[in-house]
Amino acid sequence: MTEVFIRFPVHCPVCQQEWTSSRTKAEILDALDNNKPIRVYAECHDWHWDLGESGRTELSGRVRSPR
Numbered sequence: 001m002t003e004v005f006i007r008f009p010v011h012c013p014v015c016q017q018e019w020t021s022s023r024t025k026a027e028i029l030d031a032l033d034n035n036k037p038i039r040v041y042a043e044c045h046d047w048h049w050d051l052g053e054s055g056r057t058e059l060s061g062r063v064r065s066p067r
């Protein structure tokens, strides 16, 4: 099975600038299904954080929607 990468927007918690993050689809589904944190990063403030509930919900829609 080939690895499918999902790209999704994240917003810096400090200045709200948008960055694009990417993970493999398998990794995202594993995190969503098993309640694991999804770590994202904003370059502008060199800031790492875990996606909140709304971010996870949006990502879930993105991953599970058929292309």
Ligand SMILES: [Zn+2]
Pocket (backbone or CB within 6 Å): 012, 013, 014, 015, 016, 017, 042, 044, 045
């Ligand atoms: Zn920032």
